[in-house]
Amino acid sequence: MENKTFTISVYSENNVGLLNRISGIFLKRHINILSLNVSESEIENVSRFIIVVNTTEKWVQNIVGQIEKQIEVIKAFYHIDEETIFLENALFKIESSLLFDEKQIQNIIKESHSQIVTVARDFFVISKSGQRAEIESLYEKLKPFGIMQFVRSGRISVSKAKMEISTLLEELKQEPV
Amino acid sequence: MGTNKISGAEAVIRCLLEEGVDLVYGYPGGAIMPVYDELYKFKDQLHHVLVRHEQGATHAAQGFARATGKVGVAIATSGPGATNLVTGIADAQIDSTPMVCITGQVGKHLLGSDAFQETDIIGISTPVTKWNYQITEASEIPEIMAKAFYIAKSGRPGPVLIDITKNAQFDEIEFSYKKCTSIRSYNPKPVLNIDKVKEAAEIINTAKKPFIIFGQGVILSEAEAELKALVEKSGIPAAWTILGLSAMPTDHPLNVGMVGMHGNYGPNVLTNECDVLIALGMRFDDRVTGNLATYAKQAKVIHFEIDPAEIDKNVKTTVAVLADLKESLTALLPIIESNSHEAWHNEFKEKYEIELEAVINDELKPKREGISMGETIEMINKHSKGDAIMVSDVGQHQMFACRYAKFNSTKSNVTSGGLGTMGFALPAAIGAKMGMPNREVVAIIGDGGFQMTIQELGTIFQTKVPVKIVVLNNEFLGMVRQWQQLFFDKRYASTEMINPNFIAIAEGYYIKAKKVTKREDLDAAVAEMMASKESYFLEVMVEKENNVFPMIPTGASVSDIRLS
Numbered sequence: 205m206e207n208k209t210f211t212i213s214v215y216s217e218n219n220v221g222l223l224n225r226i227s228g229i230f231l232k233r234h235i236n237i238l239s240l241n242v243s244e245s246e247i248e249n250v251s252r253f254i255i256v257v258n259t260t261e262k263w264v265q266n267i268v269g270q271i272e273k274q275i276e277v278i279k280a281f282y283h284i285d286e287e288t289i290f291l292e293n294a295l296f297k298i299e300s301s302l303l304f305d306e307k308q309i310q311n312i313i314k315e316s317h318s319q320i321v322t323v324a325r326d327f328f329v330i331s332k333s334g335q336r337a338e339i340e341s342l343y344e345k346l347k348p349f350g351i352m353q354f355v356r357s358g359r360i361s362v363s364k365a366k367m368e369i370s371t372l373l374e375e376l377k378q379e380p381v
Numbered sequence: 382m383g384t385n386k387i388s389g390a391e392a393v394i395r396c397l398l399e400e401g402v403d404l405v406y407g408y409p410g411g412a413i414m415p416v417y418d419e420l421y422k423f424k425d426q427l428h429h430v431l432v433r434h435e436q437g438a439t440h441a442a443q444g445f446a447r448a449t450g451k452v453g454v455a456i457a458t459s460g461p462g463a464t465n466l467v468t469g470i471a472d473a474q475i476d477s478t479p480m481v482c483i484t485g486q487v488g489k490h491l492l493g494s495d496a497f498q499e500t501d502i503i504g505i506s507t508p509v510t511k512w513n514y515q516i517t518e519a520s521e522i523p524e525i526m527a528k529a530f531y532i533a534k535s536g537r538p539g540p541v542l543i544d545i546t547k548n549a550q551f552d553e554i555e556f557s558y559k560k561c562t563s564i565r566s567y568n569p570k571p572v573l574n575i576d577k578v579k580e581a582a583e584i585i586n587t588a589k590k591p592f593i594i595f596g597q598g599v600i601l602s603e604a605e606a607e608l609k610a611l612v613e614k615s616g617i618p619a620a621w622t623i624l625g626l627s628a629m630p631t632d633h634p635l636n637v638g639m640v641g642m643h644g645n646y647g648p649n650v651l652t653n654e655c656d657v658l659i660a661l662g663m664r665f666d667d668r669v670t671g672n673l674a675t676y677a678k679q680a681k682v683i684h685f686e687i688d689p690a691e692i693d694k695n696v697k698t699t700v701a702v703l704a705d706l707k708e709s710l711t712a713l714l715p716i717i718e719s720n721s722h723e724a725w726h727n728e729f730k731e732k733y734e735i736e737l738e739a740v741i742n743d744e745l746k747p748k749r750e751g752i753s754m755g756e757t758i759e760m761i762n763k764h765s766k767g768d769a770i771m772v773s774d775v776g777q778h779q780m781f782a783c784r785y786a787k788f789n790s791t792k793s794n795v796t797s798g799g800l801g802t803m804g805f806a807l808p809a810a811i812g813a814k815m816g817m818p819n820r821e822v823v824a825i826i827g828d829g830g831f832q833m834t835i836q837e838l839g840t841i842f843q844t845k846v847p848v849k850i851v852v853l854n855n856e857f858l859g860m861v862r863q864w865q866q867l868f869f870d871k872r873y874a875s876t877e878m879i880n881p882n883f884i885a886i887a888e889g890y891y892i893k894a895k896k897v898t899k900r901e902d903l904d905a906a907v908a909e910m911m912a913s914k915e916s917y918f919l920e921v922m923v924e925k926e927n928n929v930f931p932m933i934p935t936g937a938s939v940s941d942i943r944l945s
Contacts, residue, residue, distance in 0.1 A: 217566050221503055221513070228508045269690035275512045275532055278566045373565065 205260040209238070210282045211290060211361050212268060214253035215245055215369045217276040226253065226277075229270050235259055239292075239358035247370055250278065256359045279372060283363055290361030294339045295321075296330040296346055297353035303328065306349050316342045327352055386553040389519030390415035393483065393545065394423050396526035399558045402454055404445065404815060406430045406438035410458025411498060413485030415550035430815070430844055433836035435462050437808035439469020440834070443478045444812030447795045448770055448820075450603070452479040452533050453812060459485045460498030463544070464505065468802055470540045471509040475799030476624060477601060479538035481529045482506075488548045489517045502544050511539030519552035523559070531561035536569025537688045538601060571689065573704035575712060580700045581683045582716040584657055590725045591617045592655035592680075594640055594648075594669075597624035597798075598662010598687065598706045605629065605791045607710035608661065612636075614714065616721040618729050620648035622663045624798040627788040631767070637729045641669040642933045643780040646740075647732030649931070649939040652677050654728070660684045662706045665695040666799065675938035685709050739944040740930050745785065751924030752900050754781040754853050760903050761823055761851070762787040764911040769821040770795060770813050774806035774830035777859035780929045782825045792817075804833030810848045811840055821849065821911065828854040828880050838890040841916050849910050850887075850918045855925050856880060863928045887918035894918040 216222055223242060230237050238256040245252035257264065264282045272280040300323065302309055313320065318332035332342050339356060387395070393416050397405065407429060409417045420429045432438045435457040442453025457466050463484040473480045487496040503515050512532045514525050522545070529541040585591055599608050605628050612619045612629070618637045619629060629636050638645030640652065649671075652658065658680040663669070670676045673695060681699040685706055686692060692701045702709045744755035758781055761769070767787035772795040773779040779796055788794060795813050797805040810824035831852050841848060862876040887894035893915060897906045903921065910917040931942045 220515075221507065224504060225507050232508060266690070266694050269692075269694070273688065273690045275564065275567045 205262055207258050207260055209256060209258050209285060210261075210264045211285070211288050211359065212253070212255040212257065212264065212271070212280060212282045213361070213363065213367065214255070214271055214280045215247075215278040215367070216251050216253065217278070218249055218251045219276050222274070222276050225274055226255075226271055229267055230257065233263065233267065235263070235267070241358035241360050243360075245369070247373065250369065250373075254358065254360055279367070279369055281363065281367060283361075287365065288361040288363050290359050291333050291335060292339060292359050293357040294332045294342070295353070295355050296332070296342070296351055297327050298330065298346065298349065298351060300324065300326055300328050302349050309346070309349060312342070312345045316345070318342060385555060387556050388415065388419070388550065389522050389545070389552050389554060390419045390550040392519065392522040392554060392556050393526065393550070394419045394427060395556055396523055396558060397454065398423070398426055399560070400452070400526070400530045402427065402452070404428050404430065405454040405456055406432055406441040406812065407456030408432055408435050408438060408458070408462060410462045410485065412459035412487055412547050413456060413462070413483075413550075415547065416456065416483070416485065416545075429456075430811070430840065432808065433839045434834065435465035436468050436804065437834055437837045437840065439466050439473065439480065439482065440802075440805050440808035441812035441815075441840075442480050443469060443473050443805075444772060444795055444809030445816040446478050446480055446812070447809070448792055448813035448822075449816040450792065451816070452481055452530055454481050454483070456483045457485070458498065459487055459502070460500045462498075463502035464500055466542075467505060467509065470506055470542060472797050472800040472802045472805065473540035474509045474511065476797065477538050477597060478540065479533040480540040481533050482540060482542045484542065484544045485550070486515065486544045486546045489546045490548070492517070492546065502542065506542045509540070510542050513542040513544070515544040515546070516549050517546045519549045519554045522549065522554070523556065524561075527559060527561040528564065531564070532567070570705050571687065571703045573708050573712060574702070577700055577702045578709060578712045579716065581702055582713055584681055584683060584700065585615065585617075585659065586718045588657035590655045591615070591657040591659060591722070592651060593617050593619040593659045593661060594622065594652075594663055595619060595625045595628055595661040596622040596663025597628075598685075599625060599628040600791055602662065602687070602706040604662070604707040604710050607707055607714065609633070610714055611710055611717065614719055615717050616719070616726075617659065618722070618726055620645070622666070622669055622798075623783050623796065625663060626783055626786075627791050627793040630790070631786070631788045638733070639784060640939075641666075642671070643784065643929050643931065645733070645784075646736035646931050646942060646944065647729040649933065649942045650732060651728060653679065653938070653940045655680050658682045660686070660696075661710070662686065664691045667695075670695060671933045671937055671939045675940065736931065736944065744781070749924065751927075752897070752903060752921060753927055754778050754923050755785050756900075757851070757853060757903065757921050757923065758782050758785040758825070760907045761911075763904075764907050765821060765823065769793070769823050770817060772796065772806045772810040772813055772822060772824045774824070774826040775801045775803045776827045776830060777855075777863065777927070777929050778825055778827045778853040780860075803830035806830065807834045807850065808837045808840070810850070811837060811844070811846055814846050814848045823849045823851060825851050825853065827859060828852055828856060828878055828883075829858045831883070835886065838887060838892060842890040842892060845915070847914060847916050849913070849916070851910070852883060852918070852920045853923050854880065854883070854920055855923050855927070857925060859927075860929070862926070866926070866928070868934070883918070883920050892916050892918050894920070896920040896922070898922045
């Protein structure tokens, strides 16, 4: 079985230590996490993890099973890229003087559909949302002028198919205690 | 202020009592002292057994849990007390043993400051616990303790660790207790899909050479009667994994023996000849399957399992029946057709004859001078009549014990299967005996493993728990030596043991002790041990370089099991 990029989505309770428990499942199998994002989800007090890995489908199935089995995990899914809408965010900090000294920077910013989020006397900051290749392309274009700081977020994604967590939680609530 | 308030430490004890716990194993220390102070006050209701090392507390709790089916409880202090629990917790995790461990922790205000005896036991225990939680406020105690017991026991059982900071033990709360019966993110018992049962039955009913492998799931879901009924109605030959042993009487005519690395010849070889493989509450461990690429490829595989993460993990299933085993077998039974599969059974019998000739006779009735481990187990069978609980350690003696022990009833085989923890048996036997005081408990231990938890002889002496201890002494770390002989050209690197005078050590703990070096003395010595009302230590000097066969070499196919 060949390796592929998979996006794992985990809905869980928002508890201390759960991130450690989940990342431990990857550690145990010696799999490197390519990117990780944890945030609130569409449901109150429910967290959502987005984990990107490169592995075989068999392993991602096993891993999702082992994640889902953790007590505080509500549900876990995995998807290939075609099944999700995904993007990353990047911030570039650049010297302000370059805006005037190197006029093509303004064109680069326009063409890349990125935004200037702040301008100070010494530096300005560009924010770019998009797929990895778009961010990398912008990085390559800005690099010759000097980038003071660069940072890129983990992948965030939503699935094209429904993830009926709310329904699931409703059902769980109604189960006789 | 209010007189109805109690300390967090007292709340811990009251929670244990609410959960029906009357016996705990542990070792005191600074960060758990408030709980021990309450144990002193509650000693009439809750018996605490002082072990000699925290690892012993976990294994004793495991032995208790495995022999009774109840949750075992171990208590330790912070730092080294807590880290000493880790081996037992890992063992309980991989063998699905219900256990709750309670550790003391430094005060909340000291967390993360590298305080005296502070260790991140939550971080350390995360990969080896079913669940863990750090309590930093006394008010959390009742709810978290209730969750701990619910999680440890429900679904596929496992160990839970609760770490309690010292301030939470001292602070006062109004106590009220409600048992936990559900957690919204946790689904311990998948709902049985009856269509899957029907699909399974159809395949089983039309099978020509069906084969059952049952594991500990039978014991954990208390489905022994259902298993027996299924096997008897369907006439399907049934073999067991090491942890499934004793779920069905060993002398049952349809019980064909053990699968796996040192299992029986027929069940292993015929795994690759059956047309339907029915796996009941087992997880296709690599010691069972050998090389997965050549494992039961010809067969349709039906997996009855409670844990969804086990489905298709190692072996691809044709039909998976996801539910508690007792429930799924109960549904399966009425739609299974009666059969006897005589010709198929004869294949098992033929294979057994081959193994009898090549291996078993030689082991149980050796013509050599030295005593064999197998004949010692056989001698214990003779005197236990199959009614004893056998607690084995890890190594060659364990394989001999599991291959040759006779069991009439369930929960009789207590051994460290998944983790292979040397040092398990002595403390586990203490727990098993305390849990089942009316049953005879015999620990079978090698000279290596015995010295890993030998200090628990002190616990046996202090508590007067009448366990029978058999050390099979070959003055070698026998299993490793066997591998060195077979796969490393007899380079015996660090496997020879120069042992102390075990009899003197046992007698030093005031335990009756006897050493057997000659075959003619074995019968009387085992008889004396089994008749003893007190604990008894029996050392049997066995052949130094005997090997366990059959054997599936690592990475080989079950078909390539070696008889010599």
